[in-house]
Each structure stands twice: as C-alpha cells, then as structure tokens.
Amino acid sequence: MSRYESWGRYPRAQQRRVLPAFWRGDPPALDPADAPYLPYGLGRSYGDCCLNADGTLIDARPLSRFIAFDAQAGRLTCEAGVSLAEILNLIVPRGWFPPVTPGTKFITVGGAIANDVHGKNHHRAGTFGRYVRRFELLRSDGRRLLCSPDENAELYAATIGGLGLTGLILWAELELKPIPGPQIELEAVRCRSLAEFVDRSLESDASDEYTAGWIDGLSRGGRLGRGVLLRGNHARGDGRWRGVKPSPLRLPFDAPGFALNPLGVEAFNALYYRVQQRKERRALAGYGAFFYPLDVVHNWNRAYGRRGFLQWQCVVPHDDGARAASAILERLGATRRAWFVVGKVFGDLPSPGMLSFPRPGLTLAIDLPNDGPRVFEALDAVDRIVLEVGGALYPAKDARMAPATFRAGFPRWREFARQIDPAFSSSLWRRLTHDEAPA
Amino acid sequence: MKRVLIAGATSAIAHAAARRFAGEGATLMLAARDPDRLAANAADLCVLGAARVETFVIDFDETPRQAELLAAAEADFGGLDLILVAWGVLPDQAACEGSVALTLAAWQTNATATIAFLTRAAMLLERQRQGTLAVISSVAGDRGRRDNYVYGAAKAAIDAFLQGLRARLHGAGVRVITIKPGPTDTPMTAHRRKGPLFVSAERAGDLVYRAAIGSREVVYAPAWWRPIMLAIRLIPEGLMKRLNLSA
Ligand SMILES: Cc1cc2nc3c(=O)[nH]c(=O)nc-3n(C[C@H](O)[C@H](O)[C@H](O)COP(=O)(O)OP(=O)(O)OC[C@H]3O[C@@H](n4cnc5c(N)ncnc54)[C@H](O)[C@@H]3O)c2cc1C
Ligand SMILES: NC(=O)c1ccc[n+]([C@@H]2O[C@H](COP(=O)([O-])OP(=O)(O)OC[C@H]3O[C@@H](n4cnc5c(N)ncnc54)[C@H](OP(=O)(O)O)[C@@H]3O)[C@@H](O)[C@H]2O)c1
Numbered sequence: 001m002s003r004y005e006s007w008g009r010y011p012r013a014q015q016r017r018v019l020p021a022f023w024r025g026d027p028p029a030l031d032p033a034d035a036p037y038l039p040y041g042l043g044r045s046y047g048d049c050c051l052n053a054d055g056t057l058i059d060a061r062p063l064s065r066f067i068a069f070d071a072q073a074g075r076l077t078c079e080a081g082v083s084l085a086e087i088l089n090l091i092v093p094r095g096w097f098p099p100v101t102p103g104t105k106f107i108t109v110g111g112a113i114a115n116d117v118h119g120k121n122h123h124r125a126g127t128f129g130r131y132v133r134r135f136e137l138l139r140s141d142g143r144r145l146l147c148s149p150d151e152n153a154e155l156y157a158a159t160i161g162g163l164g165l166t167g168l169i170l171w172a173e174l175e176l177k178p179i180p181g182p183q184i185e186l187e188a189v190r191c192r193s194l195a196e197f198v199d200r201s202l203e204s205d206a207s208d209e210y211t212a213g214w215i216d217g218l219s220r221g222g223r224l225g226r227g228v229l230l231r232g233n234h235a236r237g238d239g240r241w242r243g244v245k246p247s248p249l250r251l252p253f254d255a256p257g258f259a260l261n262p263l264g265v266e267a268f269n270a271l272y273y274r275v276q277q278r279k280e281r282r283a284l285a286g287y288g289a290f291f292y293p294l295d296v297v298h299n300w301n302r303a304y305g306r307r308g309f310l311q312w313q314c315v316v317p318h319d320d321g322a323r324a325a326s327a328i329l330e331r332l333g334a335t336r337r338a339w340f341v342v343g344k345v346f347g348d349l350p351s352p353g354m355l356s357f358p359r360p361g362l363t364l365a366i367d368l369p370n371d372g373p374r375v376f377e378a379l380d381a382v383d384r385i386v387l388e389v390g391g392a393l394y395p396a397k398d399a400r401m402a403p404a405t406f407r408a409g410f411p412r413w414r415e416f417a418r419q420i421d422p423a424f425s426s427s428l429w430r431r432l433t434h435d436e437a438p439a
Numbered sequence: 440m441k442r443v444l445i446a447g448a449t450s451a452i453a454h455a456a457a458r459r460f461a462g463e464g465a466t467l468m469l470a471a472r473d474p475d476r477l478a479a480n481a482a483d484l485c486v487l488g489a490a491r492v493e494t495f496v497i498d499f500d501e502t503p504r505q506a507e508l509l510a511a512a513e514a515d516f517g518g519l520d521l522i523l524v525a526w527g528v529l530p531d532q533a534a535c536e537g538s539v540a541l542t543l544a545a546w547q548t549n550a551t552a553t554i555a556f557l558t559r560a561a562m563l564l565e566r567q568r569q570g571t572l573a574v575i576s577s578v579a580g581d582r583g584r585r586d587n588y589v590y591g592a593a594k595a596a597i598d599a600f601l602q603g604l605r606a607r608l609h610g611a612g613v614r615v616i617t618i619k620p621g622p623t624d625t626p627m628t629a630h631r632r633k634g635p636l637f638v639s640a641e642r643a644g645d646l647v648y649r650a651a652i653g654s655r656e657v658v659y660a661p662a663w664w665r666p667i668m669l670a671i672r673l674i675p676e677g678l679m680k681r682l683n684l685s686a
Contacts, residue, residue: 003633022451022626025475062451062640065479066486078486090486 004057007301008046009308010370010399013053013427020059024079024170028058030140036425037140039164041111042083044104046311047399048427049115049163055425058168060110066090067171074176080110080135080169085295092287096176097234100128103342105292110169115396116161116356120210120230120291123201123347125177127358129160130351135172140423144170149352158419161353163395165420165429179234184210184290186232187282194225194322194329194343198362201345204231210290211345217329217338217366225322225329227343235284307370310399312379315346316391318362324389325362328382335378337368354416357394365397376400395428406432440571440652442516444468446499446508446556447526449476451625452575454483455644456523456651461489468512468519470495471526499526500548502555509559518567521651522560524553524574529627535589542589549593554600561604564613572608573616573651574601578659580619581668585683605656618650619668620660 004015019028019037030037038052039060051057063081070076071094076087084098085105091097102117111117116129134148137159145167147156159166189204191197197213204211208231215227294300301309312332316324325343332338342365346358368375383405386393392409393401407413417433443460445453448469457467461484469484469492471477477494484492493515497504512519530545557574564570579587580594598617605615622628622636623643638661646660659665671684 020626020629022629023476023479025479065483067479067482069486 004040004051004059005043006046006048006050006399007044008310008370008397008399009301009304009306010310011048011051011427012308013048013051015052015057016054017056018059019056020062021081021168021170022062024063024065024136027138027144027168027170029142030058030138030423032140032423035140035423037168037421037423038426039080039110039114039168041081041108041114042106044102044107044111045115046397047395048431049395049398050111051427052425053427060108060168063110063170071096074178075133075173076176077171077173078109079171080113081108083108084112088287091176092179092182095178095180097179097287098128099125099131099175099177101291103292104295105288106295109172109174110164113160113169113172114162114164115394116351116353116358117396118344118346118358120212120232120344122349122358123205123211123345124209124349126347126349127161127351127353127356129353129356130349131175132160132352133173133175135159136170137166138168138170140167140421155419157352157354158416159353160351161356162416162419163355163428164426165424167421167424180236181234182287183235184232184285184287185235185282186210186230186285186290189213189229189231189281191225191227191229192223194227194318194325194362197225197227197229197343198318198322198345200229201231204229205345205347207231209233213343215329215341215343215364217333217341218336220330220333224333225326227341230290232285232290234287304369309370310368310375310379311365311397312368312382313363313365313394313397314382314386314391315357315359315361315363315394316386316389317360318345320389322362324385324391325364327385328364331382331385332366332368332378335368335374337371337375337378338366341366354412354419355395355410357392357396359392361391363394365394395432398428401432403432403435440465440521442466442468442512442519443521443523444470444509444512444519446470446522446524447575448480448494449473450525450527450575451627451640452620452623452643452647453523453525454480455641456525456647457484457644458487459645459648461485461487461492464488464490466491466516468493468495468515470497470499470508472496472498499552499556502552505552505556505559509563513563519563519570521571521573522564523647523651524556524560524572525647526553527575527577527627529587530589532587532589545589546593549590550596553593553597557597557600557604561608561613565608565611567613568611569613571614571616571651572601572604573618573647575618575620575647576601578619578621578664578668582671582674582679585680615656616650616653617657618647618660619658619664620646621664 034056036055040057061081063079065079067077074096101119112128116127118127137145145152201211211231213229344363348360449471467489474496481492481494495508528548535542576597577594579591580598601617620643624637625640650658
C-alpha cells in the first residue's frame with residue numbers, strides 16, 4: 001500500500017483498506033464497518049491530511065472523466081479525480097487556463113477543492129474555491145448532494161478547504177479564465193530583504209497577475225531574507241514583453257535539481273546572480289516552466305530519503321515591516337536546514353470556504369529534511385511566532401502542528417466540524433482534535 | 440482510425456484507448472451493458488474531441504443482439520475501420536472449482552460470446568475488404584495456471600481462434616491483432632493486491648491504442664511480458680504443476 005503516501009513521506013500511515021471509486025453514477029457503498037473514510041487524490045499534500053491510519057482511503061483518481069466543456073463560456077465540468085495536467089492539456093490549446101493553480105499540475109480537482117489551493121495570483125484571483133460553481137458530494141449514508149452557494153450552502157462552504165472530511169466530491173463545475181497564449185512574460189526582481197520583497201510585491205500587484213518568489217533561507221545578518229521576486233503575466237501571441245523582446249534567460253528553476261535542496265541553493269545563487277545582470281531580467285517562459293518547475297522530475301520528493309521531509313507554510317501579517325517573517329527565517333535559518341523558501345504576498349479576496357487558509361499577509365513555504373528533533377523544535381518555535389501575530393499554518397502542508405495552533409488559526413473550526421461526515425476522518429483531523437470533542 | 444466500434448466500451452482499458460482515438464477526432468460507437476456508464480464515457484470522449492460518439496446498450500452474452508450492434512454501426516458510420524473487442528470478466532477461480540454453473544457462465548462471456556462476436560465482425564470486415572479487428576486477450580491465455588485457469592483457458596481459446604481468423608482475413612486486407620495485457624489496475628482487479636508488475640489502466644489503454652494502429656500481430660502490453668511469457672511457456676508441465684506462479 002506504499003502507493004498511498006503523502007508527498008513529504010512523513011508521517012507514514014498504514015491504511016486498512018483502499019476503496020477505488022470508479023463511477024460517479026454508481027459510487028462505492030461506504031460500509032460503516034470500514035469507517036473512517038477519507039478521499040485520496042494524487043497525494044500531493046505534504047503532511048497527513050491525505051492519510052487515514054487504520055481507516056479506509058477512497059481512491060478518487062479513477063473518477064477521471066470530463067463531463068462537459070463549454071469553450072465559449074469557459075466552463076468545465078469534470079469528475080473529481082481529473083488532474084490539473086489533464087485539464088491543462090484540454091483547455092490551454094483552446095485559450096483557457098485555470099483561474100488558480102498551485103505549483104504542481106499533478107493534483108486532482110477534488111484535492112484542489114479540499115485544500116482550497118492558492119497560486120501566484122492570489123492577490124488578483126483569491127483561491128481555487130472561488131471558481132467552483134457547484135459540485136456533487138457523496139455522504140456516507142449514500143446521499144448525493146448537489147452543493148453550490150445556493151443549494152446546501154453550508155456543505156458547500158465546509159467542503160471548500162474541508163480537508164476531505166465532509167464526504168467524497170464526485171464531480172465539480174469550474175470557471176476558467178481566458179488567456180492570449182500558452183506563454184508567460186516574466187521579470188525577476190532582486191530583493192535585499194523580506195521588507196523589500198513585500199514592498200516590491202505590493203507595488204507589482206497592480207501591474208502583474210502573478211507574483212511570488214524565492215527567498216534565501218540560509219543567509220543571515222545583513223543578507224537575511226534576500227530573495228528574488230518573479231512577476232509575470234500571460235503573454236500575447238507575439239510574445240513581446242511590454243514592447244521589449246525578452247532576452248533568452250534560461251530559468252535556473254527548470255533544472256531538475258532545483259528542488260533538491262543542496263542543489264537548490266546553487267540554483268538560487270545562480271538566479272540571484274543573473275538577476276543582477278540587468279539585461280537578463282526579463283524572460284518569456286512556457287507556462288509549465290513558470291508554474292510547474294518541479295513537475296519535470298517525477299518523485300523528486302524521494303530524494304529526501306526514507307525519513308521524508310517536512311514542508312511548513314505559514315501566513316503572517318506583513319504590515320510590521322515583515323518583522324515576524326524575518327524572525328521566522330532567522331530561527332529556521334539557525335538550523336541550517338531551511339535551504340529553500342518560497343514567498344508570496346496574499347491579497348484580501350475572501351474564499352467561500354470556512355476553513356480556507358489564505359488570508360491577507362505574507363506566506364512562506366519552507367522545505368526541511370526530517371532529520372530529527374532539532375527540526376521539530378525549531379518548527380515549534382516558529383509556530384509560536386505565527387501564533388503571536390495572529391497568523392496561521394496551512395493544513396495541506398502540515399504534519400506536526402499542535403491542536404491549539406490549528407484552532408487559533410482557524411476560528412471557524414467548530415462550525416466546520418458540524419458539517420463533517422460522521423464516517424469520515426483523517427490522520428490530520430484526529431491529530432488536531434484529539435484533545436477536544438467537537439461540540 | 441476514423442470509425443471505431445468498441446465492444447465493451449466501459450472497460451477501463453478500452454476507455455483509456457478510446458480517449459486516444461477521441462483525441463484524434465475519431466467517430467466512435469461505444470457498446471456495453473450499462474447505459475449510465477456508457478453515457479459517462481461518451482461525454483468524456485466528446486469533450487476530448489471525438490467527432491461523433493454513439494452508444495449502444497448490449498449484454499454481449501445475448502449473442503443475437505450482437506448482429507444488431509454491428510448492423511447499427513455499419514449503417515450509422517457507413518462502415519468501420521476498427522473493431523476493438525474488450526469486454527471480459529475475471530471469475531472467482533476458487534468458486535468456479537466448485538461450480539459448473541459459474542465456470543460455464545465465465546466461459547460464456549469470455550469465450551462463447553466473444554467467438555460469436557468475432558465471427559460476425561469477421562464477416563463484416565471481410566465484406567468491406569478493409570479494417571482492423573483488435574482483440575484484448577490476456578497473458579493468462581499463454582499458459583494454464585493454478586490460480587486462474589478458468590479465465591486463462593477462455594483467453595487461450597480466443598487466441599487460437601484469432602490465429603485462424605488472421606490467416607483467413609489476410610487475403611481480404613483485414614488485419615487481426617491479438618493484444619495481451621499483463622495485470623492491470625482496473626475494476627476487474629480492484630480486489631487484488633497490486634504487485635510491482637501491475638500497470639495503470641491509462642498505460643495499458645495507451646498500449647492497446649498503439650497496438651490497434653500498429654503493425655504487430657500479437658502485442659504484449661507492456662512488451663516485457665513477451666519474454667516472460669515465453670519463459671513461462673517453456674517450463675515443463677511436471678515442474679509447472681508444483682510452482683504457484685502469480686503476478
Ligand atoms: C510541488 C508542489 C507544489 C505545491 N504548490 C502549492 C501551491 O502553490 N499552493 C497550494 O495551495 N498548494 C500547493 N501544493 C499542495 C497541493 O496543491 C495540495 O496539497 C492539493 O490539495 C493536492 O491535491 P491532491 O489531488 O494530490 O490531493 P491529496 O493530497 O491526495 O488530498 C488532499 C486533500 O484532498 C482531499 N480530497 C482529495 N480528493 C477528494 C475528493 N474527490 N473529495 C473530497 N476530498 C478529496 C483529501 O481527503 C485530502 O484531505 C503543492 C504541492 C506540491 C507537491
Ligand atoms: N485488468 C487486467 O489485469 C487484465 C489483464 C489482461 C487482460 N485483461 C482483459 O482486458 C479486458 C478489459 O478489462 P479491464 O481490465 O478493462 O476490466 P473492466 O474495466 O472491469 O472491464 C471489463 C468490462 O467488460 C464488461 N462486460 C463484462 N461482461 C459483459 C457482458 N456480458 N456484456 C457487456 N459487457 C460486459 C464490463 O461491463 P460493466 O461495466 O457493465 O460491468 C466491463 O466494462 C478484458 O477482456 C480483460 O479480460 C485485463
């Protein structure tokens with residue numbers, strides 16, 4: 001059953017059963033004897049939100065059929081196991097794009113809804129859930145409920161960002177976004193500190209649809225938080241970038257090793273260095289290189305070895321001159337393990353989801369190898385910083401936060417808990433609520 | 440392939456192959472016994488670019504209806520370029536050992552009904568003097584094995600039948616292709632533990648698609664099953680009966 005692991009490969013969980021869902025019209029019966037149940041998509045969550053130790057996983061991936069595509073209106077209806085990669089293959093040649101995409105295309109529609117994923121355009125577009133017009137939800141009692149803002153509205157709101165706990169999404173109807181072509185015009189901007197990163201992001205929000213960047217997790221002192229902000233827009237067919245023909249900057253992040261942290265450091269330095277050369281600031285990239293640089297290496301997560309790795313993602317306010325975020329970098333930098341950090345300034349567009357993670361502030365996503373208690377202690381310490389400033393951690397990436405941290409970051413969790421299907425649970429949910437019975 | 444009839448179109452392997460044909464803008468007739476599943480697959484193929492998708496509800500065990508299906512496909516499309524035969528069942532071997540009825544029911548679906556259909560399909564293609572008949576058999580037909588010989592024997596019958604058809608239709612310009620998948624992750628094997636030799640339905644479907652448009656007569660899917668099955672066929676019967684080979 002090792003196929004069913006999470007992307008960080010930590011923690012491990014032994015599921016009792018795996019139940020594949022093949023047909024949306026004839027979904028599997030959920031026998032109470034095999035509860036608790038949890039849907040599983042493509043396992044691109046890092047921690048344990050897609051794991052269900054001693055329970056049953058419902059493999060939603062075989063639900064991979066398209067249902068309808070309106071290429072005039074930009075509307076797509078498909079089963080919940082369809083992957084973003086399959087959607088892109090269908091829609092990009094017809095001039096459409098997902099309004100929100102995370103940093104990998106190997107995720108399912110169900111997973112995108114259940115974690116209410118965000119992308120580099122959060123400041124313009126908000127989260128994935130905003131574009132989910134409706135979906136059908138299978139509950140363990142066999143009911144199949146159509147959920148939308150007007151119908152079963154509470155379940156709709158609970159399921160978006162609902163961590164797979166409200167039932168199995170069978171299919172969904174999504175809104176798409178028109179694009180002029182498959183390429184991205186991008187510009188790399190050097191930033192000397194996190195505060196500068198935030199300023200440059202905010203100033204780019206008006207001009208650029210996509211903003212996100214890499215931050216050096218190792219530099220300290222005067223160089224703490226230096227980084228590179230990438231900003232970009234969908235290129236028109238002629239591929240000209242604000243009237244200038246871009247020079248062919250080879251993006252270091254299309255190198256396979258970019259994700260693998262020791263190499264990533266080199267790549268970072270290479271990028272940082274290149275950015276200093278003025279003429280190489282602008283580039284035209286295929287959408288794949290821009291959005292999914294890591295997807296070219298399948299199973300890059302395995303490079304971390306058997307013990308797996310952790311990703312830690314927070315959102316914290318930045319109106320303090322990015323003080324909290326800098327303190328986090330400083331603390332994690334001390335472990336010499338936070339090789340690579342991705343940063344993005346979120347906007348304020350609300351999500352329909354009750355338990356949605358993105359909110360205004362600066363988000364940092366940090367990969368750390370699982371090499372023992374030191375890393376866990378450091379993460380506990382930075383959790384406290386997040387808590388102090390009223391931030392939150394992303395459950396899709398979490399393997400170890402304390403229940404109190406979760407509840408502080410997600411004040412609507414009780415309201416959410418009432419919508420959970422009684423026969424559904426997950427390793428993550430048990431970990432985050434074991435100390436308190438939901439009322 | 441422009442005009443394709445898929446017999447057993449709700450099979451996961453066949454549908455994965457159908458998606459490739461749809462992507463090329465083929466015209467497709469999908470035949471299977473469950474109308475809802477047929478409709479779900481048909482919608483998917485339409486979205487993926489099929490020029491036209493028709494469905495036909497049929498239980499292939501009811502052999503007289505097979506003639507209606509072929510007549511409808513021929514009439515609707517004005518002929519067929521490819522007939523892909525994909526339906527099948529994997530019977531519970533242990534249960535079959537204690538039941539003539541179960542053994543013959545599986546035989547009916549996997550052998551008798553298939554041979555009936557192949558006979559009719561051959562007549563159509565021979566009359567057309569063109570086209571391809573591609574049939575999903577199985578590596579299980581290459582050697583009777585302790586744990587699935589009821590299934591394997593039916594596939595062996597199909598294999599021999601196709602060998603003869605191939606020789607007969609060759610002169611008429613009709614190609615006959617035997618496709619032998621190894622263990623594949625589909626509803627048929629949902630209850631089985633997935634060993635390292637399993638491939639996904641997408642992978643198998645892709646290989647079926649390539650086999651159907653390719654030039655090889657007998658195709659193993661994936662190809663590495665050919666040497667493996669050759670080796671297994673060479674094991675002396677006296678030794679084979681003591682081995683318990685399973686994938
Ligand atoms: C390289 C990489 C980059 C990433 N970048 C980003 C990013 O930029 N932004 C971001 O937000 N995330 C990002 N992620 C995380 C990823 O987008 C999410 O974890 C996503 O939810 C994974 O989807 P999945 O299909 O793999 O679901 P899984 O990981 O299998 O499951 C995730 C959750 O969805 C639930 N679920 C799955 N299918 C269904 C269904 N049919 N019905 C109900 N619930 C279901 C599961 O129960 C589970 O709780 C990234 C991950 C990787 C590996
Ligand atoms: N999976 C493997 O490991 C494997 C290995 C080698 C060969 N094969 C062969 O590959 C082919 C496709 O199987 P699969 O793996 O794709 O499994 P599958 O998804 O279970 O497909 C089998 C299909 O056959 C249909 N069917 C069975 N009896 C029928 C009947 N009497 N009339 C009409 N339709 C009938 C089933 O229809 P319903 O949906 O209505 O039940 C089902 O759609 C089969 O010939 C199988 O023997 C499979």
